[in-house]
Amino acid sequence: MTGDMVTPKIVLLGTCDSKLEEVLYLRERIVERKSCSVLLVDVGRNPCQHNLIDVGSTELLDRVARPSPEGADTSLPLPRAGYIKHMTLCASLYVSELFKSGAIHGIISMGGSNGTSIAAAVMRNALPVGFPKLIVSTMASGNIRPFIEETDIAMMYSVVDIAGINSILSQILSNAAGAIIGMIPSYMTHLSKPVRTGETKRIGITMFGVTTPCVDTIRLHLESKHKYEVFVFHATGSGGKAMERLVRERKIDAVLDVTTTEVADELVGGVLSAGPDRLATAAKAGIPQVISVGACDMVNFGTLDTVPAKFNDRQLHEHNPTVTLMRTTPKECSRIGEFISKQLRVHVAKPDLVEVILPSGGVSTLSVTGGAFENHEADTSLFDAVESGLAPTGIKVVRSARDINDPEFAILLAESLVALIQRQNSL
The missing domain is CATH 3.40.50.12030 (Uncharacterised protein family UPF0261, NC domain)
Structure with missing residues (x-):
């Protein structure tokens, strides 16, 4: 986009310590459309080094310096359940700050049960109804109420496990990229509408x-x-x-x-x-x-x-x-x-x-x-x-x-x- 138009930015949440190849594939499918930029945020348990990761997991924890829930043990390394809770808190605060500043226009993630749990909680906690949200998940064919709750998160079943790029997963991730990109124009149009005056209850x-x-x-x-x-x-x-x-x-x-x-x-x-x-x-x-x-x-x-x-x-x-x-x-x-x-x-x-x-x-x-x-x-x-x-x-x-x-x-x-x-x- 050129001139005064803002290039929409999509947050990509990924557990890069276990899904780096797949996360990078999804990132590339978004970027290649040349209509949106991507902010790749690593929410993995173990630090992962890659030049395309914009915010690493360690940086995220350091950047979001907030009090932990009372009684929470945040000493490293955290047990799996503790890591999920703490990372969810930190990522939620970070994404919330991005949203409030108007810096982001959509969010997408992919993963198994752990990645889906973190991403869904971040989307529920940090973002309002109406903001574009999409998760590709191995869990999307079962009971998804614990992930979605009362929000408008869209979930796409991965069909195959997210374990290496193959002809099936590549098509699904390409479709997911198209889906989140497709939501953005509608959302941007909504943002451009006049601020509600309060006359209509x-x-x-x-x-x-x-x-x-x-x-x-x-x-x-x-x-x-x-x-x-x-x-x-x-x-x-x-x-x-x-x-x-x-x-x-x-x-x-x-x-x-x-x-x-x-x-x-x-x-x-x-x-x-x-x-x-x-x-x-x-x-x-x-x-x-x-x-x-x-x-x-x-x-x-x-x-x-x-x-x-x-x-x-x-x-x-x-x-x-x-x-x-x-x-x-x-x-x-x-x-x-x-x-x-x-x-x-x-x-x-x-x-x-x-x-x-x-x-x-x-x-x-x-x-x-x-x-x-x-x-x-x-x-x-x-x-x-x-x-x-x-x-x-x-x-x-x-x-x-x-x-x-x-x-x-x-x-x-x-x-x-x-x-x-x-x-x-x-x-």
Whole structure:
């Protein structure tokens, strides 16, 4: 590129002590396109000398002089697990500094389990959603959730092991080079757009299949009447975490947490937990949020044969061939309500910008009158726990007679959030 145009720079993370040949091959495939430069950063355990390595592992550790996690042993040589943790910390800090300075425009890596673990953690820790990220990995054909979590990392399966260049791996690495280069123009175009003025509010909403009618009504209402931009998150564990990540990245201005079902999975042992910190992020941020208890009548499992034996006597519902739902009991619902209220009580920064609205007519399509999960005792236990837990906080709690998917309940949620946003604007 010439003139005033910036040549995009791609960070290439590699464990050069074990994958140098392959890393250099990938580097060459990027450079030969002559559209992007490469910053090769060695995150290998053992120092590797090569004139094409821009930042060696020893230099990286020296350059990023930061306190190590409390109790961490950083004396050299580190055991494998210790090295991975320490290198991840150092590389994350370094890449974060590069990003904040505007020096980089994409990141790519390749490797086995160790290299993938380091690269994925660096991408998650140091870079925001929307920044081009790609990993070629031997691990990409299995369970990749631990690597991706709630981010937008793209993963490409290496098919063969990353152990020497051959006709298969060379084509895959060439494709990977083309893929990361192809992401850059879109990202650069995004950077060139005018800075957002803040006039259009960005709203995060959580949804499940059994709360879809509610969320669809809310989305259409907020988009058409109030001209808000709406982001809907599937409450599958990663969905809740993704929404909260975007709150931390200041890409969401207000939250309508319709579907808090991930709390049920966290407490009872389902497969769609968003972790023990769910509901804390928006409360800490002090942004307007309306919370409900959508799909807290259920815990999620996979196929019917994956439901733990300890739940054999429980009320189960086959949602589809791959998803089995278990009805929450009154005791479990009480715990869910206590969790929700505690998270808000402990973390809320601005109680007057938070409101909880409870649908006593049913918290999902299954728990309405005549539904498969109808259980008024359980729902009442849930509502009572939320109300009692929030009584001393100043957070407004409303109980509606309608079910969660009633259009009027959906409008109530939407307009309640609008009122909180207007209150924030008037402060």
